[in-house]
Amino acid sequence: MATARESVATPPTPGTTPAPGGSPRVAFAAMVAFFLVTPLFVYPVFLMKALCFALFACAFNLLVGYAGLLSFGHAAFFGSASYLTAYAAKRWGVPPELAILTGTATAAILGLVIGTVAIRRLGIYFAMITLALAQMLYFFCLQAPFTGGEDGIQAVPRGVMFGMLDLHQPMVMYFVVLAIFLGGFLLLYRAIHSPFGQVLQAIRENESRAVSLGYKADQYKLLAFVLSATLSGLAGSTKALVFQLASLTDVHWTMSGEVVLMTLLGGLSTVYGPVVGAFVLITLENYLAQLGAWVTAVQGAIFVVCVLTFRRGIVGEIAHRCGRPRTSAMRAKVPPEVQVRDAEHRPPVDETRQSGCDPPQQRPPEDQS
DSSP states (O other), rough: OOOOTTTTOOOOOOSSOOTTTTHHHHHHHHHHHHHHHGTTTSSSSHHHHHHHHHHHHHHHHHHIIIOOOOOOOHHEEEEEEHHHHHIIIIIIIHHHHHHHHHHHHHHHHHHHHHHHHHHSHHHHHHHHHHHHHHHHHHHHHHHHHGTGGGGOOSSSSOOTTTTTEEEEEEHHHHHHHHHHHHHHHHHHHHTTTHHHHHHHHHHHHOOHHHHTTOOOHHHHHHHHHHHHHHHHHHHHHHHHHHHTEEEEEEHHHHHHHHHHHHHHHTTTTTTHHHHHHHHHHHHHHTTGGGGGGGGGHHHHHHHHHHHOOOOHHHHHHHHHHHHHHHHHHHHHHHHHHHHHHHHHTOOOOOHHHHHOOOOOOOOOOOOOO
């Protein structure tokens, strides 16, 4: 008969766990291979639009998924970068790389200004401040003479990047967009899995405890906000060159709603979830365009079904269902002698304290005299 010590199962020791990092590398390689092969079968402009919004959703996921800050005004960074890139390429005649840099820098500066004001509040107050400031930018773009008003900035030249990449060719433009997306994705991945990302998650879980440990929460949140705004601007700048257009749709509040929908649909706080969510939503918009005004209603119904069915998002639910059996199997592979050795070195557990009950008080001995 097995003793209590022999039946205790402990997590696997370092020598029994598989090498970490293998699965992320395989997933990233599969994603890159998918994007390299897909242009042979799918319209490149559709893929370029999906990649731009995938980068936009990944940048937003850094803020809401890992820093715990829900922003309703991310369209301000996406749209402002789109307008500045289009204006620089068409009016100033700068090459595309400088136009993208101009739009991205504008989004970074705007993110610093808005973030400095918004991070003073939390929760719904933070969300409302970002929405109000984004709407101010929307009305500015509507009234400013250089934005073209309701017509926007049209016929934006793509130009030649670095003097040798002719962006007028669809496949060349596609691989430039893919390189920009992969660069932004890897930057976000590195930030999430760095000490900076770990501190962000600690602030999200318990900000008071993180502050008590000596971390300056406001500085970390501001840095995350600026980084998210910068990469959102990079996505908007790229989108302006892809469609050769910058319009009021880019700065409207519905754009902020779409990126929230993409992130939640793919999986909040997951690395690949926003990419999947962006491709799903762009695909729905493309194939449901014939429904006209009913597209929004159909998207809402699909979103409700997905939330009720996949509460963690598509990628989050798949990872959750695939992770539980693997964890159990890994624990089952621990040799019995390792379980016994770990159980012997484990300190005894006070069952009365573990159950939340006070230990019984011992009565003093009675005086026999």
